[in-house]
Each structure stands twice: as structure tokens, then as C-alpha cells.
Amino acid sequence: MGARDTAARLLLPALALLLGLAFLLALNTGSSGVLLGPALRDWYAGEDSAALIILREIRLPRALAALAVGATLGVAGAALQGMLRNPLAEPGLVGASNCASLGAVLVLYFGLAPMHSLLLPAAGILGAVAALALLRLLVGDYARVATLILAGVALNAFAGAAIALALNLAPSPYAMHEIVYWLMGSVANRSFGELAFSLPFMALALALLLSTGRYLEALSLGEDTAHSLGFGARSLPWRVMGGVAIGVGAAVAISGTISFVGLVIPHLLRPFVGHRPGRLLVPSALGGALLVLLADVLVQSFHSASELKLGVVTSLLGAPFFLAIVLGARSRIT
Numbered sequence: 001m002g003a004r005d006t007a008a009r010l011l012l013p014a015l016a017l018l019l020g021l022a023f024l025l026a027l028n029t030g031s032s033g034v035l036l037g038p039a040l041r042d043w044y045a046g047e048d049s050a051a052l053i054i055l056r057e058i059r060l061p062r063a064l065a066a067l068a069v070g071a072t073l074g075v076a077g078a079a080l081q082g083m084l085r086n087p088l089a090e091p092g093l094v095g096a097s098n099c100a101s102l103g104a105v106l107v108l109y110f111g112l113a114p115m116h117s118l119l120l121p122a123a124g125i126l127g128a129v130a131a132l133a134l135l136r137l138l139v140g141d142y143a144r145v146a147t148l149i150l151a152g153v154a155l156n157a158f159a160g161a162a163i164a165l166a167l168n169l170a171p172s173p174y175a176m177h178e179i180v181y182w183l184m185g186s187v188a189n190r191s192f193g194e195l196a197f198s199l200p201f202m203a204l205a206l207a208l209l210l211s212t213g214r215y216l217e218a219l220s221l222g223e224d225t226a227h228s229l230g231f232g233a234r235s236l237p238w239r240v241m242g243g244v245a246i247g248v249g250a251a252v253a254i255s256g257t258i259s260f261v262g263l264v265i266p267h268l269l270r271p272f273v274g275h276r277p278g279r280l281l282v283p284s285a286l287g288g289a290l291l292v293l294l295a296d297v298l299v300q301s302f303h304s305a306s307e308l309k310l311g312v313v314t315s316l317l318g319a320p321f322f323l324a325i326v327l328g329a330r331s332r333i334t
Helices: 003-027 036-045 051-086 096-109 119-139 144-168 173-184 193-212 213-219 223-228 234-257 261-273 278-301 311-334
Strands: none
Touching: 003 223, 003 234, 003 278, 036 144, 036 193, 036 261, 051 193, 051 213, 051 234, 051 278, 096 119, 096 144, 096 193, 096 234, 119 144, 119 193, 119 234, 144 173, 144 234, 144 261, 193 234, 213 223, 213 234, 234 261, 261 278, 261 311, 278 311
16 A cells, blocks of 8 residues: 555544544633633533533534534535636635625624624525525526636625725724624634524535535546536536535634635645545545634634634635745746
């Protein structure tokens, strides 16, 4: 067995082990100084202590939100890169991310968020679903991949302009502050109610995207070849686009904008699976969850008057990664 086969065989167990350790680390991290061990002992003893309440009501939903958001963004990025046969594609390309953000921004702009805790995530998910419906309306049933992406870029640009307009016309400094902070991305102070609302959409997206593995494998040989192999059904590209839109919308609805996860993770893991897009989906889900969990642990490690935002950390990690890609491409050319 070669080194590449060994790496591919050990990839999933290694990622699962690292993810489990990162989840325990996330439960053990926070500004209160509460440790996981004493909280678990209180739970076992049936004592409703302050440590147990912090673990159950604050840290556990936060860690689960980071895990779910990371997994969804990771697999969405891998699926979209496989469909486009472009390792630099990322989930926001289809317009779902900005449209989901626009839905939530409108709730904040009009001051509707205090009316119900689920109104903000609901608006984000509706924004992503609206993006998918508009995409279908714009390109029809028989669109090729290039047409889908062009329409997605147009939606993305429109939603981004609308968000900028909302910021420009914000009715008060407080509303602008809320919008900006939400757009920075965070999983802090998330509740189980918000998780229960968004998780079914993320689960649906994961199911849709994981079911496209064989199609992505065939598509890597070319769109015409995939059609000749029996993957010419017009529903298959829409399954990918729908999974990406629903998943990214649900992720944005619960966390705000978290950048670069869907770009960085598939790119890093692709060599371990022999550059096969179908085999990249599950590792990307685990890798995305691992990255967002560790980034959130890093966020909580900075002690300041205003907590560093998760989206800022992932962007700071993604920018050097882009630079490394450029330098690598330049060295190969020269």
C-alpha cells in the first residue's frame, strides 16, 4: 500500500479524532474559567450548579453551532468546487450567502429582531431560499454550469449592494452597530432553540450534497462525458446548487458571515483523497467543523472589552492562504 493510500485510509479517523478533541476543548474554554470536569461531576451528581448551567446553556450550544456551521460550509465548498471543477470556488459564489445575510440585515434594519428569537435565523434561511428561487427563474431548468454561476454572481452582487444600502441608510447608530457586528460572524450566545430551527436545514443540505458524490466524480471528466455516463439529469446541478444554497443560508442564519471555510478546507484536504471530488465531501465536512471549532476557541482566548468575531478570525486565516496559493502558482510557472 502506497503512502497516498495510507493517508486516504487514515484521513477520516484522524479528522474524527481531532474533531472530538476540539469539541472537548471548546466545552472547556470560556471567559468564566469554568472547567468541564467539575461541570460534568455536578451533572452526574444531579446538582444544578452554576458550572453546569454555563456548560449546558452557553458552551454546549455554542460548540454545536460552530460544529454544524463548519461542517455545512466545508461540504458546500467541496461540492461547489467539484461541480465547477475549480479549486478556488467557494459557497458564496451562488449568491446564497449574501442573500441570506440580506434577509437577516433587513430584520435588524427594521428593528424586528426583539419580536422573536427565531425571526433572525428565519429571515436568513428565507433569503437563501429566495436566492435559489430567483436563480431558477433566471436560468430555467436546462442551464449549464457556467450560466448558473453567472446568475449566482449577479445575485451575489445585488445582495451585497442592498446590504451596503441598508448600512448607508441605517435608521440609527444602534441599528448600524447591530448589522455590522452580525455581519462579522459569531456563534456566541446561541440558544438550543436557534439550533433546533437551523439544524434541519443544514441536515437537508448535507444529505443533498453527499448524495451527489458519484455525479461529481463523473463531472471531473467533463460535462459532456458525465452526460454520456448517465449523469445528464437536469436535477443533478440543481441538487448541488440547492444543497449549497440551503446549507449556506442556514449557516449564515445562525452565525452571520463566516468566510473562507468552504474554500480553505477542500483545498487543503484534496491531495489526501487523490483529487477525487466525490471522496472529498465527508472529509471536508469534518475539516470544516474542526476549523470553525478551533477558530472559535481562539476567539474566546482573546480577552478584551469586545470579543473578537469569528468571521474576522477565519478571514485572517484565509487571506494568507490565498497568498500561499498565489506564490505556489507563481513558483510553478517560473
